[in-house]
Amino acid sequence: MKFRALIPGVLLLLSIILASRLSPHFLDARYLLDTSTLYAEMGLLALAMTLVIISGNIDLSVGSIMVLVACLAAKFFEKGLGIPAVIFLSLIIGTSLGSLNGYLIAKLKLPSFLMTLGTMAIARGAAQAMMGPSSVKLPKAFTGLDQSLVLGLPWPLIIFLLCAVLIGILLHRTVFGRWVTGVGSNEKAALFSGVPVDRVKILVFGLSGLMAAGAALMMDSRYGVARHNFALGIELEAITVAVLGGAAIKGGEGTILGTTFALFLFMVIKTAMGVANVKPEYQLTAIGVLLILAVLAERLRREGR
Amino acid sequence: MRRNLAALFFIFTLFAVVGLYQPRFLAPSSLNSILLWMPIITVLALGQLLVVVSGGIDISIGSILGCSGIVVGLIVKEHPTLPVPVALGLGLLVGLVLGMVNAAIITWGKISPLIVTIGTLASFRGLCFLLSKGQQIDGSMIPDSLTSLARNGLTLGEITLSWLLILSLVGAGGFALAMFYYVGAKSLVAFGSNPSAAHLRGISGNAVTFWVYALCGAMAGLGGVMYAAKFGFVNPSSAGQGLELTVIAAVAIGGAKLTGGFGNVTGTLLGCFLLSSINVALSVMGVDANWQMLAYGAVILVAVLVDGLARREK
Numbered sequence: 031m032k033f034r035a036l037i038p039g040v041l042l043l044l045s046i047i048l049a050s051r052l053s054p055h056f057l058d059a060r061y062l063l064d065t066s067t068l069y070a071e072m073g074l075l076a077l078a079m080t081l082v083i084i085s086g087n088i089d090l091s092v093g094s095i096m097v098l099v100a101c102l103a104a105k106f107f108e109k110g111l112g113i114p115a116v117i118f119l120s121l122i123i124g125t126s127l128g129s130l131n132g133y134l135i136a137k138l139k140l141p142s143f144l145m146t147l148g149t150m151a152i153a154r155g156a157a158q159a160m161m162g163p164s165s166v167k168l169p170k171a172f173t174g175l176d177q178s179l180v181l182g183l184p185w186p187l188i189i190f191l192l193c194a195v196l197i198g199i200l201l202h203r204t205v206f207g208r209w210v211t212g213v214g215s216n217e218k219a220a221l222f223s224g225v226p227v228d229r230v231k232i233l234v235f236g237l238s239g240l241m242a243a244g245a246a247l248m249m250d251s252r253y254g255v256a257r258h259n260f261a262l263g264i265e266l267e268a269i270t271v272a273v274l275g276g277a278a279i280k281g282g283e284g285t286i287l288g289t290t291f292a293l294f295l296f297m298v299i300k301t302a303m304g305v306a307n308v309k310p311e312y313q314l315t316a317i318g319v320l321l322i323l324a325v326l327a328e329r330l331r332r333e334g335r
Numbered sequence: 336m337r338r339n340l341a342a343l344f345f346i347f348t349l350f351a352v353v354g355l356y357q358p359r360f361l362a363p364s365s366l367n368s369i370l371l372w373m374p375i376i377t378v379l380a381l382g383q384l385l386v387v388v389s390g391g392i393d394i395s396i397g398s399i400l401g402c403s404g405i406v407v408g409l410i411v412k413e414h415p416t417l418p419v420p421v422a423l424g425l426g427l428l429v430g431l432v433l434g435m436v437n438a439a440i441i442t443w444g445k446i447s448p449l450i451v452t453i454g455t456l457a458s459f460r461g462l463c464f465l466l467s468k469g470q471q472i473d474g475s476m477i478p479d480s481l482t483s484l485a486r487n488g489l490t491l492g493e494i495t496l497s498w499l500l501i502l503s504l505v506g507a508g509g510f511a512l513a514m515f516y517y518v519g520a521k522s523l524v525a526f527g528s529n530p531s532a533a534h535l536r537g538i539s540g541n542a543v544t545f546w547v548y549a550l551c552g553a554m555a556g557l558g559g560v561m562y563a564a565k566f567g568f569v570n571p572s573s574a575g576q577g578l579e580l581t582v583i584a585a586v587a588i589g590g591a592k593l594t595g596g597f598g599n600v601t602g603t604l605l606g607c608f609l610l611s612s613i614n615v616a617l618s619v620m621g622v623d624a625n626w627q628m629l630a631y632g633a634v635i636l637v638a639v640l641v642d643g644l645a646r647r648e649k
Contacts, residue, residue, distance in 0.1 A: 134640070138640065138643030145639060147583065152633060152636060158625040269453065311465075311469070311572075314458075318454040319454065322444075322446065325446045329446065
């Protein structure tokens with residue numbers, strides 16, 4: 031278990047060494063810290079996705095919930111609400127949307143991918159219907175979070191690391207974490223041992239919605255505008271990172287440390303492709319292949335045991 | 336049967352409500368637009384139906400459609416005199432090859448089809464750009480013989496049944512017959528409803544899985560040629576993008592059990608008709624394209640919820 035989390039860590043070191051041959055910037059801590067602000071939002075999604083996957087489910091709707099909340103937050107600002115009110119409302123809305131996913135999946139015994147495929151279309155569709163082709167600007171006071179530093183670290187990175195620690199404690203050090211793992215490895219057995227299976231699912235998807243809302247606010251602050259077509263395909267990246275970090279798609283296994291390493295690994299790979307002038311379309315191909323390879327490798331490792 | 340009635344009810348309600356609001360929706364011209372939307376959705380839905388009945392899902396069909404449209408577009412650009420059946424066959428072949436990639440990874444890699452096809456959805460889309468070098472296949476490159484498949488057909492009064500529609504309906508007929516008479520289809524249903532029981536009855540799960548995804552890819556490939564014929568151009572980024580949602584919605588509302596083991600061609604056809612009608616209804620009502628995705632999502636959600644509620648009652 032613990033050993034598994036180190037694999038993406040080792041891969042991360044290797045990739046930094048390889049990437050530094052492409053460009054010496056990869057050995058420059060400042061450059062890497064700046065780059066991390068681009069990936070912190072997806073990182074938040076990946077943290078929650080890890081729990082969702084460990085519980086034996088998947089959440090395809092995170093990117094759409096994120097963009098819907100980002101657009102709603104911009105609209106709230108337009109209506110003249112203050113920053114604390116908007117943050118509060120956004121987090122509430124994200125959590126409710128996620129919990130609704132979880133509620134229907136738990137109570138109607140629906141496969142999570144179907145349910146979230148539907149809400150993926152609905153949330154993005156709602157954002158599109160609300161915004162149309164236009165974009166809404168955010169107030170100056172709210173933007174530029176990614177530019178400001180604390181103790182030399184950019185804010186988004188701090189938020190990501192803080193969430194990683196909190197969710198890591200939740201998963202690895204609390205009864206709730208045991209429940210999540212139990213539901214994912216054998217739902218029936220968990221039910222018979224008195225685990226509130228339905229409530230676990232609702233909370234896990236609620237957390238996913240909460241992280242999506244947090245990511246939405248960080249994205250709003252970084253771009254300074256909200257549009258319905260931002261963050262397209264970000265769920266693919268979040269799933270890839272969680273799986274790369276060792277979350278087993280069948281459920282029951284995974285670590286937050288692994289996901290954290292995997293996020294930075296993913297960041298180095300993406301940045302290296304950018305430095306090597308690989309076009310975004312081809313980067314997409316590579317990420318698709320990476321996802322499949324990661325799952326394949328995980329399965330082979332499991333069989334080899 | 337009851338699910339087919341439900342689909343009919345949805346169609347009837349849609350026509351009644353939209354027709355009251357905007358009588359133009361009941362005119363033959365809008366029926367013609369609906370019938371022109373149907374063929375592409377239908378061929379893709381037939382392939383997806385097999386996958387869904389087997390208990391799986393294929394998210395990558397939109398990207399396969401794009402690849403096939405690009406490849407066939409590039410070939411007819413060089414050889415404008417290529418006979419239409421050959422073009423259709425080529426599209427089918429491209430789709431089959433890509434479908435086999437999915438099939439091989441799912442069958443022998445034993446990875447969940449959702450994850451595999453999410454991965455290939457991205458990878459095949461990149462392949463579209465790689466094959467086309469980022470260039471759109473323009474209308475001038477697609478010969479008239481191909482686009483006339485969408486323009487011409489059998490005319491019944493004011494209604495035109497385009498050759499594309501007829502082709503897709505013939506395909507649907509073939510699928511329906513196969514579902515009734517072909518032994519392989521029986522093992523498909525058996526496998527979808529209970530894989531381990533099917534295994535004990537001597538049905539090879541691997542063979543079923545492999546050919547279901549290969550065929551689904553082939554149908555998406557056919558859809559690529561139809562796309563080129565209908566729209567007269569193929570764009571590497573937009574061709575077939577997001578179509579998987581429409582198609583899954585059509586299959587779901589058509590009464591196929593989304594967790595496998597049950598589905599029928601008639602229902603799927605009704606589902607395709609409903610989704611095509613929704614598409615045209617939105618434009619007739621002057622609702623902008625931004626609402627389409629919301630509508631598709633709502634249809635999927637309704638179908639999924641009905642499925643879930645129906646199962647809970649049992």
